[in-house]
Amino acid sequence: MAKEIKTEILIHATPDKVWTILTNFENYPNWNPFIKSVIGEVKVGNKITVRIEPPKEKGMTLKPTVLIYEANNELRWIGRLLFPGLFDGEHKFELIDNGNGTITFRQSEKFKGIFVWFLNVENTKKGFEEMNGKLKELSE
Template sequence: MTLLYVLLGLALIILALSFTSFEINEKVEIVAPIEKVWSTIIDFESYSKWNSQLEYLGGQVKPNGILHLRLAAEGTKPYEFKPLVSQWEEHKRFAWLAKTGLPRIFDGEHFFELEPIDENTTLVTNREEYRGVLSLIMKNQPMMKAAPKGFIKMNRELKSHLEQLS
C-alpha cells in the first residue's frame, strides 16, 4: 500500500510539473502595413533573405501543416525540428508548436502576433511559451538564457528587411 501511495504521489508531482511554463517575449514596431508584415512572416521560402537564424527546409505553411526548420541561434548548436502550425489568424497571429518527445515534457510554441498601430505601422510580438515537466530545468540552461538576444536579433532583421522594402 505504501508503494502505491509513493507512486501516486510521484504521478501527481509529474502531472503538476507538466503544467509549469515560462515565456520569452520581445516586441518591435515596424514601419510597414500589417498585410506586408503578415505575408513576410508566413513566406518561409524567403526567410533566407532576412532571417539569419531560422532556415526553412520544407513543409506545409498552412493551418495544421508540419514545417521542417533548422535553428542556428548564436551560442547554441544548430538543430532541426518539425513543428505543427498551431495557430493561424490572418493578419493577427501565426504560431507553431514543437514538442520534445512526449507532449508536456518540454514543448515550445512560437508566436508572431501582429497589431496595427496605424495603417503603415505594425507592432510585432515575437514570443515563445515553453511548457512541460522539464521547463523549470530548461529555463536556467545557457541556451534559454541567451534566447532573448535571438528574439531581438530576429525582430531587428525582420524590421530592417520590411522597412527597406517600403
C-alpha cells in the first residue's frame, strides 16, 4: 500500500534565498504553519526530531533520518513508525531553478506500509500548501 502527496509553488526569488529560509530551522516556530520544529544536526545519515501539525489534526513528533542535504537544491528525510514496512514516510523539499529569477518549490512525501490507509492525505496536503505559501511570502 502506498500514497503520495506532491505540491509546488512558483517563488520569485533565488534558490539561495529560499534555501536560507527553508533551512533556518530555529525560525520555524515563527512562520511555519505545518512543520513546527526541526531539532538536531541536519546532515546526511543523522536522525533529527521533527514536529508536524497538519490542519485539523493532532500534531505528531517524528524522528526521521536525513537522506539528502544538497544546498540550494534538495532536502530529504525518511521517518518510520516502529520498524520498516509498518508506516514509512519519505519527505522531500526540492528547489528547481527556472533560470529567470524564479524557482519552483516542490514539497512531496511518499508513504508506504501496511498502516498507510490510516493517513488523511487531504489535511497533510493542506499543511504542505500552507507551508509553501508562507515560504513564498517570506522569500519574496
